[in-house]
Amino acid sequence: MSxxxxxxxxxxxxxDPARGRRLSIGSFxxxxxxxxxxxxxxxxxxxxxxxSWLFAFFAVFAICVGGLFWTILHxxxxxxxxxxxxxxxxxxxxxxxxxxVLFLPxxxxxxxxxxxxxxxxxxxxxxxxxxxPYLNHTFFTVRYVVFFLGLGGVALVLRGRSMAQDEDGxxxxxxxxxxxxxxxxxxxxxxxxxxxxxxxMGLDYHWFSTMWGVYIFAGAAGSSMALIVLVxxxxxxxxxxxxxxxxxxxxxxxxxxxxxxxxxxxxxSQYMLIWYANIPEETIYFKIRNTESWNxxxxxxVAGRFFAPFPLLLFQGTKKKQRLICLVAGLMIAMQLLxxxxxxxPSLHQTGASPSIYDFSSLLAVAGFAAGIFFQxxxxxxxxxxxxxxxxxxxxxxx
Amino acid sequence: MSHPHKxxxxxxxxxxxxALLAAAEKIRDQxxxxxxxxxxxxxxxxxxxxxLGKSWLSAGVFVGGFLGLITGICLVxxxxxxxxxxxxxxxxxxxxxxxxxxPIIFELAVLFAALTAVFxxxxxxxxxxxxxxxxxxxxxxxxxxxxxxxxxxxxxDKFSESRTKALLEQIGGRNVxxxxx
Numbered sequence: 001m002s003x004x005x006x007x008x009x010x011x012x013x014x015x016d017p018a019r020g021r022r023l024s025i026g027s028f029x030x031x032x033x034x035x036x037x038x039x040x041x042x043x044x045x046x047x048x049x050x051x052s053w054l055f056a057f058f059a060v061f062a063i064c065v066g067g068l069f070w071t072i073l074h075x076x077x078x079x080x081x082x083x084x085x086x087x088x089x090x091x092x093x094x095x096x097x098x099x100x101v102l103f104l105p106x107x108x109x110x111x112x113x114x115x116x117x118x119x120x121x122x123x124x125x126x127x128x129x130x131x132x133p134y135l136n137h138t139f140f141t142v143r144y145v146v147f148f149l150g151l152g153g154v155a156l157v158l159r160g161r162s163m164a165q166d167e168d169g170x171x172x173x174x175x176x177x178x179x180x181x182x183x184x185x186x187x188x189x190x191x192x193x194x195x196x197x198x199x200x201m202g203l204d205y206h207w208f209s210t211m212w213g214v215y216i217f218a219g220a221a222g223s224s225m226a227l228i229v230l231v232x233x234x235x236x237x238x239x240x241x242x243x244x245x246x247x248x249x250x251x252x253x254x255x256x257x258x259x260x261x262x263x264x265x266x267x268x269s270q271y272m273l274i275w276y277a278n279i280p281e282e283t284i285y286f287k288i289r290n291t292e293s294w295n296x297x298x299x300x301x302v303a304g305r306f307f308a309p310f311p312l313l314l315f316q317g318t319k320k321k322q323r324l325i326c327l328v329a330g331l332m333i334a335m336q337l338l339x340x341x342x343x344x345x346p347s348l349h350q351t352g353a354s355p356s357i358y359d360f361s362s363l364l365a366v367a368g369f370a371a372g373i374f375f376q377x378x379x380x381x382x383x384x385x386x387x388x389x390x391x392x393x394x395x396x397x398x399x
Numbered sequence: 400m401s402h403p404h405k406x407x408x409x410x411x412x413x414x415x416x417x418a419l420l421a422a423a424e425k426i427r428d429q430x431x432x433x434x435x436x437x438x439x440x441x442x443x444x445x446x447x448x449x450x451l452g453k454s455w456l457s458a459g460v461f462v463g464g465f466l467g468l469i470t471g472i473c474l475v476x477x478x479x480x481x482x483x484x485x486x487x488x489x490x491x492x493x494x495x496x497x498x499x500x501x502p503i504i505f506e507l508a509v510l511f512a513a514l515t516a517v518f519x520x521x522x523x524x525x526x527x528x529x530x531x532x533x534x535x536x537x538x539x540x541x542x543x544x545x546x547x548x549x550x551x552x553x554x555x556d557k558f559s560e561s562r563t564k565a566l567l568e569q570i571g572g573r574n575v576x577x578x579x580x
Contacts, residue, residue: 268498268501271498272498272499272501275498276488276490276498276499278488278489314461316453316457398443398444398447
């Protein structure tokens, strides 16, 4: 803090617009192929399409909300280390509003397939009748709108203020962003929790877990930090963000480590309580996922999401070496996808995993679409907040 | 007290955290090994300026945590699987019961790691001790207020009363004082 005497010789840099446009068009091209194949699925095999699309949609949605979480955390805790990286977090978060469009096929065309309670008349199932004030078409749709207005709104406000600060460098923006972040915290917590309850836990409306929201959040935040590591490394290798050094990687690695442990802690707690109490209406979730070929995937998830990255990230050397931490980051994102796959698809294939072309095409469509938007956002502004009052503190980060 | 005391070292005051940091870099480059700085608050980058390198404490904590893990596993596995194999709460008495034991294993790993961290830190700092020669320097108490102090011990191979004193004064040290043991 007293050592910020070194002046930051940073030049404002923008991502090459021509390259951004090429990448964006390329991503939309890949997405178009995914959309096309998925559209065939929508017509021919709507059940498979619905579940595949939900898997891909939620995986990407969760990672983008994770980007919003890191932005909010930066402002709410008044952080300094992450100023240099914040624009990339904001870019990831600013994809959220566009994702709302990709939920429409599920809501309009597939709702009765995905969420069994959708078509059950009142009086048939007393358990559903008790939940009817929450599980009904109107409220479900209202919540969908509210989630995206809330999360997307906070993301856009934070990014807008941050870009306004690029122009005038006034500290007033920092205070405004801090206020927005404090308001954004409950919006994020409530939004992601209830989105997870509505869209994932609602796949089996009899089943419930009070830790569901935290579990989804833990996975989202960790894998989002992994994505930030990959994006920053890619930008560095392309000649941008030269000021990012091993101290920043060390800090990002610590957060990856923290959320590796947190995910395992929450996942284990959820599993242990259900396993120990042994109540049939709760154990059904793990009964499906721990038998047949789903058991292999569940075991792989536990190994790949916790037991592999934990000892790797434990050592400082891993966190400081770009190549190593990118490997671990890639693993974390792959495991986040597997996590969502094991959450969503067993509801359809209860007797064992049955991979489909539509799983893949949905992922291409949603991730490609999100990447296209991301590249647009990336090339529309500077690669870091150039006039943030505390930029030099972030550049001279010491762990 | 007229009999001569042993010399503990030389102390010097600096004007600011920045001046102390620059001085530390110079002392480091001179090749001194037995010296320390005393400041009212932690100074970022001081470990690098002093050339301290990485502490061995984390390695000790890792070993401690690992021992705790092994202890935890033995503590739950030996009684439950070997000494008293009984069905409790309808759960089998083999490895499949492990989820019930994770909290104990986890807590013991954390406990052993934490205790190693605390007592390892004590050992590395040679604590507890009731007195330290630096307190013989009357200006030393400023270290908890506004003093940025640097002390070089006489044990250091490169130490020489006159030349080290000159060096400290040359790099901006004020009130360079000989500290008695």
